[in-house]
Amino acid sequence: xxxxxxxxxxITASEDYVADIYIENEKVHTIGTNLSMAADTVIDAQNxxxxxxxxxxxxxxxxxxxxxxxxxxxxxxxxAALVGGTTMVIDFVLQTQGKSLYSALNEWRGRSDGNTLxxxxxxxxxxxxxxxxxxxxxxxxxxxxxxxxxxxxAYKGALMIDDRQMVGLMNExxxxxxxxxxxxTNGDMIDFLVAKHKSEGKLSPLYHYLSQPEITESEASGRFxxxxxHTGVAAYIVHMTCxxxxxxxxxxxxxxxxxxxxxxxxxxxxxASLYDKGFESAKWVMSPPLREKKDQESLWAGINQxxxxxxxxxxxxxxxxxxxMGENDFSKIPNGxxxxxxxxxxxxxEGVNKGRISLNKFVEVSSTNAAKIFGMFPQKGCIAVGSxxxxxxxxxxxxxxxxxxxxxxxxxxxxxxxxxxxxxxKTVILRGKVAVDNSKVQVQKGYGRFIKRSKVKDVI
Ligand code: URP
Ligand code: ZN
Ligand code: ZN
Numbered sequence: 001x002x003x004x005x006x007x008x009x010x011i012t013a014s015e016d017y018v019a020d021i022y023i024e025n026e027k028v029h030t031i032g033t034n035l036s037m038a039a040d041t042v043i044d045a046q047n048x049x050x051x052x053x054x055x056x057x058x059x060x061x062x063x064x065x066x067x068x069x070x071x072x073x074x075x076x077x078x079x080a081a082l083v084g085g086t087t088m089v090i091d092f093v094l095q096t097q098g099k100s101l102y103s104a105l106n107e108w109r110g111r112s113d114g115n116t117l118x119x120x121x122x123x124x125x126x127x128x129x130x131x132x133x134x135x136x137x138x139x140x141x142x143x144x145x146x147x148x149x150x151x152x153x154a155y156k157g158a159l160m161i162d163d164r165q166m167v168g169l170m171n172e173x174x175x176x177x178x179x180x181x182x183x184x185t186n187g188d189m190i191d192f193l194v195a196k197h198k199s200e201g202k203l204s205p206l207y208h209y210l211s212q213p214e215i216t217e218s219e220a221s222g223r224f225x226x227x228x229x230h231t232g233v234a235a236y237i238v239h240m241t242c243x244x245x246x247x248x249x250x251x252x253x254x255x256x257x258x259x260x261x262x263x264x265x266x267x268x269x270x271x272a273s274l275y276d277k278g279f280e281s282a283k284w285v286m287s288p289p290l291r292e293k294k295d296q297e298s299l300w301a302g303i304n305q306x307x308x309x310x311x312x313x314x315x316x317x318x319x320x321x322x323x324x325m326g327e328n329d330f331s332k333i334p335n336g337x338x339x340x341x342x343x344x345x346x347x348x349x350e351g352v353n354k355g356r357i358s359l360n361k362f363v364e365v366s367s368t369n370a371a372k373i374f375g376m377f378p379q380k381g382c383i384a385v386g387s388x389x390x391x392x393x394x395x396x397x398x399x400x401x402x403x404x405x406x407x408x409x410x411x412x413x414x415x416x417x418x419x420x421x422x423x424x425x426k427t428v429i430l431r432g433k434v435a436v437d438n439s440k441v442q443v444q445k446g447y448g449r450f451i452k453r454s455k456v457k458d459v460i
Contacts, residue, residue, distance in 0.1 A: 001024075001025070001040055001432055001433060002022070002023060002024045002029075002037070002039040002040050002041070002432075003022075003023040003039055003040065003041045003042075003043065003389070003429065003432065003434070004020060004021070004022050004023075004035060004037055004039035004041070004042045004043070005020060005021040005022075005023070005043045005045050005050060005391070005393065006020050006035075006042060006043065006044050006045060006046070007020065007044065007045055007046040008020075008021070008045030008046075008048050008049070008050030008393060009045075009047075009048065009049050009050060010031070010050045010051070010383055011049055011050065011051040011359045011360065011362075011363050012051070012052065012360070012363055012368070012382055012383055012384075013360055013363045013364040013367075013368040013369075013381075013382070014360060015360075016359060016360065018033075019031050019032060019033055020032060020033060020034065020035035021035075021050065021383065021389075021391070022035050022037045022039065023039075023389040023391075023429070023432045024432065025432060026388060026389060026431040026432040026433075027386055027387065027388060027389055027432065028383060028384060028385055028386065028387050028388075028389050028391075029385065030385065031383070031384075031385060041434065043393060043427060045393050047395075047397075048393050048394060048395055048396075048426065049359070049392075049393075049394040049395075049396055050383070050391060050392070050393055050394070051359075051362075051363050051367070051383070051391070051392055051394065052363060052367045052368065052380075052381055052382055052383050052390060052391065052392070053085065053086065053087025053088065053367065053380075053390030053391060053392055053428065053429070053430060054081075054084070054085045054086035054087060054088075054343065054344045054366045054367050054392070055086065055087070055088045055089075055090075055366070055367045055370040055371055055374075055376075055380060055381060056081060056086045056088075056089045056090070056312050056313050056315070056340060056343060056370075057089070057090040057123075057262065057310060057312050057370045057373075057374055058090065058092075058238055058239065058262060058264065058312035058313060058314045058315075059077065059081075059089045059090070059091050059092075059312075059313060059314070059315040059316075059340055060091065060092055060314070060315065060316040060336065061073060061074050061077040061078075061089075061091050061111075061112070061315075062074060062077075062111045062112075063091075063092070063094070063316065064094075065094075065316070065334060065335070065336070066325075066332070066334040066335060067325065067332075067334075068318065068322050068325065068334050070316050070317055070318060070334075070336060071317045071318055071319050071322065071410050071411050072315070072317050072338070072340070072409055072410045072411065073111070073115065073410070074091075074111060074112045074115040074116045074120070074445075074448075075115050075116065075117065075445040076408070076409065076410040077089070077315065077340055077409070077410075078116040078117045078118035078120065078448055079117050079118075079408055079441055079445075080340050080341040080407065080408040080409040080410075081118050081340045081341065082117055082118050082428050082430065082435050082436050082441060082443070083341055083408045083425070083428075083436055083439060083441065084340065084341035084342055084343060084344050084345060084425060085344040085345070085392040085394070085425035085428055086118065086340065086343060086344060087118055087119060087390040087392075087428065087429075087430045087435070088118060088119040088120065088121070088376075088380060088390065088451065089118060089119075089120050089121075089340070090120070090121045090122065090123055090148075090370075090374060091108070091112070091120060091121075091122055091123075092122065092123050092124075092125050092150055093105050093107075093108040093122045093123070093124045093125060094125045094127065094159065095124065095125060095126055095127045095128060095133070096127070096128075097127050097128040097158070098128060099128075100132060100133065100136060101124055101126065101133050101136045101137075101140060102136055102139075102140075104124070104125075105122070105124065105140070105144070105146070108122060112450075113450065114445070114446050115445050115446070115448075116445065116446075116447075116448030117435065117441065117443050117444070117445055117446075117447050117448050118430060118435070118447075118448045119380075119390075119430065119431070119448050119449050119450075119451050120448055120449075120450060120451065121145075121146070121374070121376075121450065121451045121452075121453055122146050123146070123148045123149065123150045123181060124140060124146055124148075124149050124150065125149075125150040125151070125152065125159065126149050126150070126151060126161065126165075126169055127152065127158070127159045127160075127161060128161070128165075129161055129165035129166075129168050129169045130165075134168065134169075134172050137149070137169075137172050137173060137176050137178065138176045141176050141177060141178050141455060142176075144452070145451070145452025145453050145454070146452075146453065147177070147178045147179060147374070147375050147453045147454065147455055147456060148178060148179045148180075148181055148236070148374060148453075149169060149173050149178055149179070149180050149181065150180075150181045150182070150183070150238070151166055151169065151180060151181070151182045151183070152182075152183045152187075153166075153182060153183060153184055153185055153186065153187055153220045153223075153224065154183060154185045154186070154187035154190055154220075154287065155183075155187065156187045156188070156191055160187045163223070163227065166180075166224075166227055167227055167230070167231060170227060170228060170231035170233040170235075171231050171233075173233055174231055174232055174233040174234070176455075177455035177456055178234070178455065178456060179233070179234040179235070179236055179373075179374075179456045180228065180233050180234070180235055180236070181235075181236040181237070181238055182220075182224045182235070182236070182237055182238065183238055183239065183287075184217060184220040184221040184223075184224045184237050184238075184240075184245065185212060185216045185217045185220050185287065185288055186215075186216040186217075186219050186220045189215075189216045189219070190211055190212050190216055193210070193211040193212070193213075193216075194207075194211045194331050197210065197211055197330075198329065198331065203328060203329050203330055204278065204279065204281070204330060205275055205278075205279060205281035205282045205284075205285050205326075205330050205333060206275045206276065206281065206330075207330050208275075208285045208289060208330040208331070208333065209272055209275045209289040209290070211330075211331075212287060212288055212289050214242045214243070214244045214245075214291065214295070215244065216288075217240075217241060217242055217244065217245045217288050218242065218244025218245045218247070218248055221237055221240070221244075221245035221248040221249065222248035222251070224237065224259075225248055225249060225251075225252040225257065225259045228257070228259060229252065229255065229257050234258075234260075234456040234458075235258075235259045235260065236259070236260040236261070236262065236373065237249065237259060237260070237261050237262065238262050238312070238314070239262060239263065239264050239267070239288060239312070239314045240261045240262060240263050240267075240299070240308065241263065241264075241267045241288045241289075241290070241291045241295060241299075242288070242291045242292075242295040242298070243294060243295050243298035245261075246261065246298050246299065246302045246307060246308065249261055249307060250307055253307070258458070260309050260310070260373055260460070261302065261307060261308045261309060261310070262308070262309070262310035262311070262312050263299045263302075263303075263308050263310075263311055263312075264311065264312050264313050264314045264339070265311055265312075265313055265339055265342070265343045265346050265347055266284075266286070266290065266313075266314075266337060266339060266415070267290065267291060267295070267296070267299055268296055268299055268300065268311070268347075268350065268351070269296075269346055269350045270284065270290055270415070270416075271290050271291060271292060271293055271295075271296060272289065272290045272291055272292060274290060275289070275290070279327060282323040282324075282326060282330075282333045283323065283337065283413055283415050284337060284415060285323070285326070285330065285333040285334075285335055285337075286314065286316070286335050286336050286337050287335045300351075300356050300357070303357060303361065303365055304356075304357060304361065306460075308365070309364075309365065309369040309373065309460055310365055310369050310370050310373065311343065311347055311365045311366055312343070312370075313339040313340050313343045314336065314337075314339075315336075315337075315338060315339050315340035316334075316335065316336025316337065316338075317336065317337065317338035317340075317409055317410070317411040318334045318336060318411070319411060319412050320412050320413055322334050337415045338407075338409045338411045338414070338415060339415065339416075340409060341407055341408055341409050342402060342407075342416060342421075343366065344366055344392070344425065345421050345423055345424065345425065346416070346419075346421065347362060347365075347366055348362060348394070348396070348422070348423040349421045349422045349423055352396075352423075353396075353422045353423065367380075367381045367382075368381040368382055369381075369460060372459040372460055373459065373460065374453055375453035375454035375455060375456065375457070376451060376453055376454075377459065379451075380451070388431050388432075389429055389430075389431060389432040390429065390430055390431065391428075391429040392425050392427070392428050392429075393425075393426050393427040393428075393429075394423060394424065394425055394426060395423065395424050395426050396422070396423045397422070397423070398422075398423065398424040398426075399420060399421065399422055400420075400421050400424055401418060401419065401420055401421070402414055402416040402417065402418070402419045402421060403417055403418065404417060408441075424439075425439075426438060426439075430443065430447070430448075431449070433447070435447070
């Protein structure tokens with residue numbers, strides 16, 4: 001199987017040039033001008049952008065959560081990801097408290113393996129750190145190629161660990177060469193505010209937002225950074241939403257500490273005014289909640305300053321019927337929103353097209369940095385000879401409108417209904433195979449491959 005892409009404008013995290021790309025046996029074989037290899041498929045990419053397949057390192061597919069399960073499974077979720085130019089995702093295995101990390105991994109493999117269209121990996125969420133789980137970390141890193149360990153500072157009783165466990169985990173993960181990532185919000189403060197609002201009869205989705213003020217995130221982000229500094233572990237904050245949290249890692253940088261930060265597309269493009277719509281606001285009930293315009297400005301600035309390295313989605317979709325579990329109590333609305341399909345196009349349209357970020361920055365935060373931070377570079381995240389041929393051919397001028405009627409995700413509403421987008425993923429190539437051709441998916445479930453990741457290097 002070989003593909004020749006002709007005359008595309010190739011964009012990487014650092015380059016911008018017109019070239020032909022010849023692909024053979026899943027890999028980029030040659031990059032040059034006027035290439036004349038006889039290929040099985042020739043794609044004319046004149047006037048198109050050609051960039052690395054997107055990597056979304058924060059998704060929740062088929063995940064049991066808050067008494068239900070996220071509505072995209074590994075098949076529908078990775079299919080929608082491919083349609084939107086994302087060729088690889090990193091999903092989360094959640095340990096059940098009292099059980100082992102490996103038992104959770106096996107459970108997740110039972111749902112994912114053989115069912116994905118796109119490539120994938122896992123982070124392991126450690127929800128109960130003890131001597132037994134400590135002993136599993138080395139094998140997970142060295143045998144399974146799972147090198148990142150997620151922690152929750154919120155969701156008490158199910159997922160949250162305390163600071164003592166956090167420090168213990170950080171020490172072990174550092175020793176074994178991995179990374180600790182975090183959902184950084186102060187779970188006790190949030191629980192207090194949730195209980196207060198409920199006791200006052202304040203039960204609408206607005207109070208989900210009002211129960212998680214910015215300080216709950218900035219405090220926990222600073223505490224996490226301090227614990228990471230003390231232990232020296234490689235550290236990454238997921239779904240950062242606000243100026244206060246960003247300033248905590250800017251402060252950490254002053255003592256020469258590196259704390260990686262990921263934001264998600266929703267925190268850049270939509271805001272807390274959406275919590276004024278009565279129960280319809282449940283569509284945007286996620287944790288942390290949407291924030292203010294000033295936070296969006298900070299996050300865009302953080303991206304350009306290099307203090308926010310990744311734009312993910314935290315894709316965690318629920319059908320409207322599932323959202324209605326919290327019709328009379330905001331604390332029962334399953335947290336999460338659908339975005340896996342729209343991340344790349346929204347980031348291009350709202351970011352590049354509106355002059356907020358450069359094309360190179362777009363590639364960096366949607367693909368390259370995730371590959372580097374999570375131990376997959378240069379196999380993933382770049383267009384270079386020898387790299388996996390994961391490539392998006394993108395028409396920057398094609399306009400389209402987002403709608404639940406036309407999206408591929410398994411969810412019956414869109415959080416971006418009616419949004420006008422500038423730019424469309426036309427062809428998506430995954431490991432040398434055309435996976436999407438003019439929005440039509442060409443690969444079957446089972447094509448996606450589990451990608452083993454390497455130990456942490458200080459790469460950015
Ligand atoms: O609301 C969210 N973010 N749902 C998914 C779980 C998490 O906290 O990432
Ligand atoms: Zn989270
Ligand atoms: Zn998440």
